Structure formats: structure tokens, C-alpha cells
Amino acid sequence: MSKPKIAIVVGSTRAARFADVPVEWFAKIAKTHTDAEFEVVDLRDFPLPFFDEVASSAWAPSQNAVAQRWQKKVAEFDGFIFTAAEYNHGPTAVLKNALDYAAKEWNKKPAGFIGYGGVGGARAVEQLRMHAVELQMAPTKAAVHIVWADFLAVRQGEKQLSDFEHLNQSANGLIEEITWWARALKLAREADLIAEEAKAA
Numbered sequence: 001m002s003k004p005k006i007a008i009v010v011g012s013t014r015a016a017r018f019a020d021v022p023v024e025w026f027a028k029i030a031k032t033h034t035d036a037e038f039e040v041v042d043l044r045d046f047p048l049p050f051f052d053e054v055a056s057s058a059w060a061p062s063q064n065a066v067a068q069r070w071q072k073k074v075a076e077f078d079g080f081i082f083t084a085a086e087y088n089h090g091p092t093a094v095l096k097n098a099l100d101y102a103a104k105e106w107n108k109k110p111a112g113f114i115g116y117g118g119v120g121g122a123r124a125v126e127q128l129r130m131h132a133v134e135l136q137m138a139p140t141k142a143a144v145h146i147v148w149a150d151f152l153a154v155r156q157g158e159k160q161l162s163d164f165e166h167l168n169q170s171a172n173g174l175i176e177e178i179t180w181w182a183r184a185l186k187l188a189r190e191a192d193l194i195a196e197e198a199k200a201a
Contacts, residue, residue, distance in 0.1 A: 046098070083116070121145060
């Protein structure tokens with residue numbers, strides 16, 4: 001079996017977003033883990049309109065060309081780690097919209113989160129875990145939560161995320177957990193595919 005491929009999804013598209021900072025830090029740590037492949041996927045590269053299809057792609061093919069390109073990109077991966085900024089006790093609208101614009105491409109794959117903002121983005125992550133379950137994903141318990149004090153220290157240039165050992169430990173824990181689930185679920189999906197092909201033969 002090939003190594004699982006895991007996307008690090010930049011979950012904000014604002015010009016003044018903070019997301020680039022944790023993504024760069026997390027991707028650097030991820031490169032030290034050789035049992036999976038990681039790729040940064042930026043939602044800026046997929047300018048999806050607010051959901052405007054006749055139905056979810058679970059029920060009808062999307063007509064929007066960007067949506068089709070997004071679904072093909074999502075399908076490439078065996079797992080996902082999303083940055084989760086917290087706005088008004090919830091995740092960014094652009095990230096929720098991106099989740100809604102795919103369906104089967106998310107199924108039976110793990111999801112992890114890097115939260116930041118109020119209480120480390122925990123309320124946004126909590127909502128995203130529920131969305132992930134509805135999309136038949138397996139959200140991990142392990143997560144990274146960049147609390148407000150750490151966020152401000154980094155935002156103001158006083159510290160770097162790598163200076164916080166508790167965050168480095170959380171990042172490594174998340175990578176190890178999502179890699180395990182990505183490998184296990186990849187094997188299970190491949191077994192299902194073999195079984196389906198055998199039935200059709």
C-alpha cells in the first residue's frame with residue numbers, strides 16, 4: 001500500500017488571515033514524519049461561490065466548474081487537517097462552504113483540526129467535528145488549539161509558534177493520530193473496492 005496522502009487545508013481566504021502562520025509551522029513538522037505525504041491546499045485557489053447547486057453533489061452532479069475541480073482535488077487525499085479560525089463561536093463560512101461543495105470525496109477519511117482564536121478555536125472545531133461526522137468522516141480526538149495569549153504573542157511578533165513546546169507536542173500528536181487513521185481507512189476502502197470488483201466479475 002502506498003503512503004496515505006493528507007491535505008493541510010487553509011480554511012480562511014481573508015487578505016489579513018493568520019492561517020498562513022500555523023500552516024507553515026505545521027507543514028514543517030509534518031515533513032519530519034515519513035509515513036505519510038502532506039500537501040497544503042489553499043481555499044484561495046478554489047474560489048467557490050456560496051453553495052448554489054440544485055442539490056448536494058451526493059445527489060446531483062455539481063454544475064460549477066470550480067466545484068468540480070474542488071471535488072477532484074478532495075478525492076486525491078486519504079485524510080485532511082483543517083485550519084479552523086473561530087468567528088462568533090463558529091468556523092469560517094468559506095470552510096463550511098468548501099465542505100458542502102463535496103460529498104462522497106470526504107467519506108471514510110479522517111479529519112483533524114488546527115484551531116485558533118477564542119479558547120483556541122475549540123468551539124469552531126467542535127462544530128466542524130459534527131460536520132465531519134455528517135460527511136462520513138472520522139474526526140480525530142487529537143487537535144492543535146492555539147489559545148488567545150499564544151495567538152497574540154505570535155501575531156504581534158513576540159514569539160513564533162515553534163517557541164511553544166505544548167503546541168509542538170500537539171502538532172506531532174495530531175500527525176501521528178491522523179496518519180494512523182488515514183492508513184487504516186485507506187486499507188478498508190481498498191478492501192471494499194476489491195470486494196465490489198469481485199461481485200461485479
